[in-house]
Amino acid sequence: MEAEKKAISLLSKLRNEVQTDKPIIRLADKWVDTDIWNQYLEHEQSLLDESDGEPHWFFSPWLFVECYMYRRIHEAVIQSPPIHDFDVFKESKDENFFESQESIDALCMHLEQLKPARDLHKDQLKDELFKLLQISLWGNKCDLSLSGGKSSSQKTDVMNSLEGLKPFILINDTESLWALLSKYKKTAKPPVVRVDIVLDNSGFELITDLVLSDFLLSSELATEIHFHGKSIPWFVSDVTVRDFNWILEHVRSSSQKSMATCGADWENHVKMGRWIYHDHIFWTLPHPYCEMPQVAPDLYAELQKAHLILFKGDLNYRKLMSDRKWEFTIPFHQALCGFHPAPLCSIRTLKCELQVGLQPGEAERLMASDPHWLTTGKYGIFQFDGPL
Numbered sequence: 001m002e003a004e005k006k007a008i009s010l011l012s013k014l015r016n017e018v019q020t021d022k023p024i025i026r027l028a029d030k031w032v033d034t035d036i037w038n039q040y041l042e043h044e045q046s047l048l049d050e051s052d053g054e055p056h057w058f059f060s061p062w063l064f065v066e067c068y069m070y071r072r073i074h075e076a077v078i079q080s081p082p083i084h085d086f087d088v089f090k091e092s093k094d095e096n097f098f099e100s101q102e103s104i105d106a107l108c109m110h111l112e113q114l115k116p117a118r119d120l121h122k123d124q125l126k127d128e129l130f131k132l133l134q135i136s137l138w139g140n141k142c143d144l145s146l147s148g149g150k151s152s153s154q155k156t157d158v159m160n161s162l163e164g165l166k167p168f169i170l171i172n173d174t175e176s177l178w179a180l181l182s183k184y185k186k187t188a189k190p191p192v193v194r195v196d197i198v199l200d201n202s203g204f205e206l207i208t209d210l211v212l213s214d215f216l217l218s219s220e221l222a223t224e225i226h227f228h229g230k231s232i233p234w235f236v237s238d239v240t241v242r243d244f245n246w247i248l249e250h251v252r253s254s255s256q257k258s259m260a261t262c263g264a265d266w267e268n269h270v271k272m273g274r275w276i277y278h279d280h281i282f283w284t285l286p287h288p289y290c291e292m293p294q295v296a297p298d299l300y301a302e303l304q305k306a307h308l309i310l311f312k313g314d315l316n317y318r319k320l321m322s323d324r325k326w327e328f329t330i331p332f333h334q335a336l337c338g339f340h341p342a343p344l345c346s347i348r349t350l351k352c353e354l355q356v357g358l359q360p361g362e363a364e365r366l367m368a369s370d371p372h373w374l375t376t377g378k379y380g381i382f383q384f385d386g387p388l
């Protein structure tokens, strides 16, 4: 109880700082990333004129203060032993999984029916890949940060909604993904085809990513999937290693037959080293991804081993684009500012005022028909960059 009181008082202090636009203060804990964070705060300070004083909550870059807020929540918890590894968002993440049971079961059943997927005819293989990619895209609607932690589970039949949702895909580079992966399958070269997925949210979205990953293996479009998750609770619903293992265990022990079969297969993928989970502190730092080679060269080198990297979700898009106010028509390649570890694809629903690579006039047309098109998660993209 003492520890809880301490954590709550630190969180109240944080809330007061946010509400009253106090200066952004240095982190006081001693965690693996504390020094990097404090250096970043100094960097933010150095960008201001002397007359501006210190960086404050209301007038600092959104990406930076939003990441900083989640890092401060982590600080409040780690400074309160013995509850230092308590995940304040765990309950809502798990709830999202339980509330989506029917949709999860339907997806697992679909996946099982596709097996053995390596024998599917080329056209059917492509068709199924595109379906599962779209399911993974719309799964990104289920984040808990945009809804302020309120329930955002999947209750409708996502598989039968795909056709109706197609007009809301603003950029669809899935043909490039097919071209890349089917070329490897056809030539059987290289013998190892590695796809990395930079995960976003736990619950239903993670299930859609796992279903896609299972299909990539069973169809032999890939031979290894590497997942990248967060090392601390992040943006309410983002996946940590605990969520990842918890979901696998719950799918495996489900009373629904298809789910249980998928769960057993998935645990086996992990055991056999076909599915590999990584975490790295870089994913919970405020830096844009173009700074990865300097800030986290080991992670950059790891990503360079991939044949394709899928970046799930809106926050990853913001970091890929350095969260700048780009023109809507600027090419994706250019807005990546030199971040090209391997061919990559952003799969996200739009939840922030940032989108590049549109046709001239497209943003204006969207704005006229739906003034909130950028922020509601109604629209989605598959945006690819890289040589084929």
Ligand SMILES: O=P(O)(O)OC[C@@]1(O)O[C@H](CO)[C@@H](O)[C@@H]1O
Residues within 6 Å of the ligand: 140, 143, 144, 145, 146, 147, 200, 201, 235, 312, 313, 314, 315, 316, 318, 350, 351, 352
């Ligand atoms: O990355 P995700 O899960 O798709 O979205 C996270 C998110 O909802 O959090 C922020 C609002 O708090 C927005 O930038 C962003 O849209």
Ligand SMILES: [Mn+2]
Residues within 6 Å of the ligand: 143, 144, 145, 200, 201, 235, 237, 238, 313, 315
């Ligand atoms: Mn998220």
